[in-house]
Amino acid sequence: MVHSFKGMVPELGLEAKRFQQSNLGAPPFAPTVAQLIRNAIEKAPVLLNATASYLKPRLVTFCYYAKVELVPPSPTEIPRAIEILRKIITSARTGSFKNLTVKEALLNSLIATKVCVWFYVGEIIGKGGIVGYNV
Structure with a gap:
């Protein structure tokens, strides 16, 4: 008995077809190292600001308890x-x-x-x- 999988397999997108047809080792839409570094540098201030706003109240709480609990008798x-x-x-x-x-x-x-x-x-x-x- 022969099964037909024609309607069950989704069609490949245009980018995937280009990747299959090209002889290159990476797809044409893959970011280069330079693009990754540029994206990281562009997003660093936002990430640092989010980290600072997240840690600021926790650091205040830590300092409060450190002053109370970590003093000698x-x-x-x-x-x-x-x-x-x-x-x-x-x-x-x-x-x-x-x-x-x-x-x-x-x-x-x-x-x-x-x-x-x-x-x-x-x-x-x-x-x-x-x-x-x-x-």
């Missing part, structure tokens, strides 16, 4: 931190940590993970490379 915060550490040690000794809610336990484990990760990041930065760590 003040002398008034050190005794409070020591008291919190004492509570943690006593809860480990007495077993009262078993009475934490799931949310509190998850939060405590995330904070401990964060401290460990920043410790290793500091070690890697101080050492000058990641070689020698079992990552």
